[in-house]
Amino acid sequence: xDNPILWTLISxxxxxxxxxxxxxxxxxxRLAWRASQKTELRLHGVRNFFYxxxxxxxxxxxxxxxxxxxxxxxLVVEIMITLWDFVxxxxxRKLPGSERINHTLLALNxxxxxxxxxxxxxxxSSMPTGVVSVNYGWWSVMxxxxxxxxxxxxxxxxxxxxxxxxxxxxxxxxxxxxxxxRQHILITGGTGFIGQRLVQALVAAGxxxxxxxxxxxxxxxxxxxxxxxxxxxxxxxxDPCDAIINLAGDPIASGLWTRxxxxxxxxxxxxxxxxxxxxxxxxxxxxxxxxxxxxxGWYGLRGDEELSEDAGxxxxxxxxICREWEDAAAKIEELGIRVVRLRIGLVLGVDxxxxxxxxxxxxxxGGAVMGDGRQWMSWIxxxxxxxxxxxxxxxxxxxxAVNATAPNPARxxxxxxxxxxxxxxxxxxxxxxxxxxxxxxxxxxxxLLAGQRVIPSRLLGHGFEFxxxxxxxxxxxxxxxxxxxxxEAPLHHHDVSQNKA
Numbered sequence: 001x002d003n004p005i006l007w008t009l010i011s012x013x014x015x016x017x018x019x020x021x022x023x024x025x026x027x028x029x030r031l032a033w034r035a036s037q038k039t040e041l042r043l044h045g046v047r048n049f050f051y052x053x054x055x056x057x058x059x060x061x062x063x064x065x066x067x068x069x070x071x072x073x074x075l076v077v078e079i080m081i082t083l084w085d086f087v088x089x090x091x092x093r094k095l096p097g098s099e100r101i102n103h104t105l106l107a108l109n110x111x112x113x114x115x116x117x118x119x120x121x122x123x124x125s126s127m128p129t130g131v132v133s134v135n136y137g138w139w140s141v142m143x144x145x146x147x148x149x150x151x152x153x154x155x156x157x158x159x160x161x162x163x164x165x166x167x168x169x170x171x172x173x174x175x176x177x178x179x180x181x182r183q184h185i186l187i188t189g190g191t192g193f194i195g196q197r198l199v200q201a202l203v204a205a206g207x208x209x210x211x212x213x214x215x216x217x218x219x220x221x222x223x224x225x226x227x228x229x230x231x232x233x234x235x236x237x238x239d240p241c242d243a244i245i246n247l248a249g250d251p252i253a254s255g256l257w258t259r260x261x262x263x264x265x266x267x268x269x270x271x272x273x274x275x276x277x278x279x280x281x282x283x284x285x286x287x288x289x290x291x292x293x294x295x296x297g298w299y300g301l302r303g304d305e306e307l308s309e310d311a312g313x314x315x316x317x318x319x320x321i322c323r324e325w326e327d328a329a330a331k332i333e334e335l336g337i338r339v340v341r342l343r344i345g346l347v348l349g350v351d352x353x354x355x356x357x358x359x360x361x362x363x364x365x366g367g368a369v370m371g372d373g374r375q376w377m378s379w380i381x382x383x384x385x386x387x388x389x390x391x392x393x394x395x396x397x398x399x400x401a402v403n404a405t406a407p408n409p410a411r412x413x414x415x416x417x418x419x420x421x422x423x424x425x426x427x428x429x430x431x432x433x434x435x436x437x438x439x440x441x442x443x444x445x446x447x448l449l450a451g452q453r454v455i456p457s458r459l460l461g462h463g464f465e466f467x468x469x470x471x472x473x474x475x476x477x478x479x480x481x482x483x484x485x486x487x488e489a490p491l492h493h494h495d496v497s498q499n500k501a
Contacts, residue, residue, distance in 0.1 A: 001058060006116040007139045010058070013109050014146045016102060017051075021153060024099045026360055032156065033350045033359060036092050038164035041157045043085045048154035050078050052147040059136070059143035065129030072121050075114060082107070094220060156363070166480035167350065172197065173204035175383055176390040183393075184208045184240040188272055189247030189293070191218035193352030198245065198386050199223055210235070212248070232279045241283060243393045245291045246329075248272040252295075253354070257317065257443045265321055269293075273328035280335055289338045289393050292329035296343050296378050296405060298322035301450040304376070308457035309343070309401045318446050326401070338399050340392040345405035345454060349382035350478055358419065359479070367420050368429035371436060371449045373413030378405040378454035381468040381478065391464050403456040410471045412451070422475040 025044070031037045053074060057063060063071050086103065089095055095103075134140075175197075185202060189195045190211035202209045203223040210227040213219050219228040229235065250268040255261055273292060280286060297318025299307045313319050326341050333339045348355045361367060380388070385404055392398045410418070420427045436444040456464075468474035475481075 001062070001117070001120050001134075002136060003116060006113065007136070009109055009113045009116065010055075011142060013106065013113060014055075014142070016106050016109065018149070020099065020102050020106065024096070024102070028096060029093070029099070030351075030356060030359075032160035032363075033167065033356070034093075035164050035167040038161045040085060040088050040092065041161035041164065043081055043088060045154045045156075045158035045161060047078060047081045047085070048150040048157065050074050050081070052151040052154060054078075055143040055147035055150070059140040059147070060134060062124065062132040062134050064124050064127035064132065067129060067131055068121055068124035068127070072125070075117075075121075079110075082110075163480035167478075169383060169478075171204065172201040172386075173206075175201040175386045176205050176207070178387070178390045178394040179205070179207065180394065182206060182208065183242045184210075185393075186210045186212070186235070186241055186244045186287075187247065188212045188245070188276070189249065191215065191222065192247060193349065193356075194347055194382060194385060195247050196221060197349070197351070197382055198247075198389060199226060201386050201390075208240075210241075232275050235279060235283075237282050237284050239283070240285055241287045243289045243291065244276060244280075244287050245293075245389055245393075246273060246276055247293045249293065249325075252297075252318070252321070253443060253447045255443070256441055262317065266324060269321065269325040270328045273325060273332075277328070277332050277335075280332060280337060286335070286337060288396075289340065290329065290332055291340045291342060291389050291392050292325070292332075294322045294326050294329075294341045294343045294401075296345050296403065296452045296454045297446070298326065298343055298401075299452045299454065301446065302452055304453060307403075307452055307454045309403055310457075316446055317442060338396065340399055341401045342388070342392070342404045343401060343454070344385065345378040345380050345403070345409075345452075347382050347385055348379050348474070348478070351382070353382070355419075359423070362419055362423050362425055365425055366429065367416055367425060367427045368431045369416045369427070370412050370431050371433035373411060373416065373430075375412050375449060376409050376451040376453040377412055377415050378403075378409040378452055379415075379471065380404055380406050381474050384466055384468050387467070388459065388464065391459075391462075395462060398458070398462055400458075402458050403454050404459070405454045405456050406466055406471070406474075407456055407460065407469050408471065409453050409455075415471060418472040418475050419479075421472070422479045422481050424481075 025031045031041060031044075054071070057071055185207055187195055187199060187209060190199050190209075191213045195211070199209055199211060200223040203226055208227075210229060211219065211222060212229050212232060214230065216228065216230060219226075222228070235241075248268065249272070250264045252265055276290065280290075295318065296307075297316065298313060299311055300314030300316040300319040302311075302314055305311070313323070322343070329339050329341055347353050350356060350359060358367070384406065388404050392402065416427055433449055436448055440448065468477075
């Protein structure tokens, strides 16, 4: 099969397939961490296994007789699996436009490969059964490397399919049981990583949810029924509103802190909070509570010091952001509204946020300790954060600054090893302090190489019970580890003294 055109088409198929896998399946869609995609993952695993067999056969073997017929059957079965995969994808998720285009090109190119390979397969099928060794030089090397690559992803997808059921987080309505029934709740930032789960929980529990979003396309991912608006002016003065949850804001750790980026981070938070202030002023029926997002960056960079809500702050850009955001929210208190300023820690969940960006590297052995690894990571599991928001709305004695973090913060080195153990992977790497500091500038220094050791004193004092107070067992459970608890984990009211070093 020494046909340069055929081998060129095979190379193109490999490149497009790698693009689809890395950019779509692993990147934007993150199929391995979506409980709903179990069947699609199995289809991908079997198809990639067949691709590995096809590539190795074309690279080094010329099958004759029954072996050629078997190879032809595999090629036809691959078509059937691909068609099944197309149907499964359309039924279970909304494909981005680039993935649809890529799938079309893959199908057309595969058809061309079959058309060119068919004469060879027919000729080989008529020969006596046997196998002849061949070598096409660099073409064979390329095909072998491709076979190894798809073989790795075949095993990965089949294993991911096996853990899909363990990724199911159960009934989301249970996260907001603290709320009175049939609440009217306005959410800004409801299409983000935290907001999507919050909306899902509220809708499942029968509440009336309005989501403000600047990008209506993102609203397609939300649970229904939900009212979607693009401007607060779309809310009428007489519309009921029991509570507002303000999570809007440009992501802090999504790029270098240029002058424009800093301005966008600040303005996106402060201006939205001011818009909410104006909305509340004109509403005939005022909300009972505003839960306004903030972050533990309010405390600045404080080393090993334990920080409750009464602690002071230290200079840092992350503090400047939170100070201005909280100051804007504090003015709403003058309207007689109870305001809870949630100082949110690192929110962990497999569906998004920092953990989602770490899962693929860690799965393939690329996990690394950041700097010296001694910086504190004050974290909270996403479902626990949703429960905190419902708790804050439901309890009228909760107001002011509230630390939304688990009671047991962890150092980065402990987090790194806990995640690696949850995924059953080793950790060999370390990202040097000077590399991160020079590459990422102030953003890297303040968000990756420094941290805060924050304690949720007010939540604990008000009797809030964390389902996930400890990092290691939480990571095992939310990543679908085989040793995760099969029953719902108990809630814990943790003693702050456990955090004393």
